[in-house]
Amino acid sequence: MSRPRLGVFKFASCDGCQLTLLDCEDELLAIADAVDIANFPEASRRMEPGPYDVALVEGSITTPHDAERIQAIRAESAVLVTIGACATAGGIQALRNYADLDEYIAQVYATPGYIDSLATSTPIAAHVKVDLELRGCPIDKGQLLELLTALLHGRRPVLPTHSVCTDCKLAGNVCVTVARGEPCLGPVTHSGCGALCPGYHRGCFGCYGPRRNPNAPAMSEVLRSTGTTGEALQRAWQGFTTADPIFEAEVKRLQQESE
């Protein structure tokens, strides 16, 4: 059997999620043996055309050109996996969705006419069918290895959809909200990081996006009890996964409530 062909593609992003693959220092050479890394520009000059058995897609769609490019990548990829908060939920750059883009461009660039950019930053799934997703800003190395191993063996990867709060209980962490009064999005946030922030005495800021079936309004009430109110409460939902529909809806609900 020939080795599966892997493509790694970048859209608007920080490169951190694809770097996670190069950060697999102990496994990288074994991965390169098991998989034909046919297109991974950050790591290799060899950029071969599709079709690809697996495409890892990092970044969000923010330009007209990228909106076309993702269609072409989808067309030549059997399994398309989005990796990280930009690809799965628009990334921090989706804060532009709440603002006037022309004003943004004028704030950053002296000659706005040179810039070709869409008004919104949108997740990959808003443009093409996505087969699997890895959450996180950035993704977790262990989850990436689980994904690649599962795909190589023709099974679905095990990627739990419960909350960070559950992981925190399993890890035996003392609750940062109860014990320290820290605002924490752990109850509504998707598992995957191993409840990292609470382990460092810090509230979760939701970089894996929503867990399955979260109760966002109830979360807002708990955040209020820690003193996070008004616009600060809205900002708590406007982080690295702000274009996720559930987080976006909660911001809109809070905005309406305050009007």
Add this chain to the structure above:
Amino acid sequence: MSERTIKVDYLARVEGEGALHLTWKDGKVDELALSIFEPPRFFEAFLRGREAIEAPDVTARICGICPVAYQMSACAAVEQAFGVELPEPLHQLRRLLYCGEWIESHVLHIAMLHAPDFFGMPDAMTLARSHKDEVVAALAAKKAGNAIVNMLGGREIHPINVKVGGFWRLPRPEEVDALRTELLAARPKLEAVVRWTGTFDFPELQRDQPFMALCPGDVYPFIEGPVRSTVGHCFEAADWRDHVVEEHVERSNALHARLDGGLYQVGPLARFALNFDQLPANLQQLAVDIGAAPPVRNPFRSILVRGIESLYAMDEALRILDTLDPATLRGEPAVSFTPRAGVGHGVSEAPRGVLYHRYEVDDDGLIVDADIVPPTAQNQLAIEADLWALADDLWQLDQETATLRAEQAIRNYDPCISCATHFLTLTKEAR
């Protein structure tokens, strides 16, 4: 043949999306452009109205390869605005975190992004077939750098443990011990990799642009000023904008920076030239032995300087761990403060060169104005100048060799295009 074009539509083994276009007519360069088509993300715009204490976490997302640099420059700027002074032990721990990022980022570049150029190979995975020991040793050294960031930052990419005023939690003694063991095991592997790069064949090129770097005079710099240059500059972060000015050009989504109107260079070669005296004697000697006596004026030899800096970072990390007072680890992880209105400037030495942040903050601790100047935006003109200087040599080479050489010259700077694009300056007209 009097006309010719080198066109690289998508530069490989750099962070981010860029392209090169080089055209000769009648044997002379007609057009030379390093263009950056990485889509802009407008950090400086959406930072407005966010809390200043969010700046370290938000700006980390500009770059997944050097998030610690963004966190360090952001903290320095916000701490200055709030009048926060970091006690020495916490300052040392920030240096320790930065050591990890230098090792991780430098060794990534040395072994995986740059070394393949010296063998005409497409990538490090291919290089590992003929030089497995070296690539495996480099991966182990890189992993040790990541172990520092992981231990102190919580994770390698976008660490979560840095906050304005210090850290969220200080390491536990057993975490410190485990890290020391890992670094000691990786140290000889890293030195072997550095000595290996000393055996490479380096293309000839001599450049003379000014270097600019932090230069405290008593220590090799991570987060200590002032800024100095090889042409006599010496200024504090607060005076950055009096000297560094950026311009917007059509071919690039990144602004081009100039130092008092002229092109200049930041990064390992600049730090090395301005701070060589601060390196320990054994590393000074090793630098000379592998062909990197200061100042290194051939950009193709930058891989050697990254190696020396990686070893410095490894030894400095061990020194900090060895001198860590157990009482520090039992003490407060951060200085408390009350947000207040003000302006703060912060500089630090990202792996690719000095990184400047400025924040104007209101009474509520919200950001009114943000300004970020990343190293690659500063080096863009120097990269192009190197290509101009190489153009006659490239003309003599066959197409494939010339293309490879031009790419290699760009990779000499370890350009981070993601950074360059996301750090554009706010114009005054916007208000």
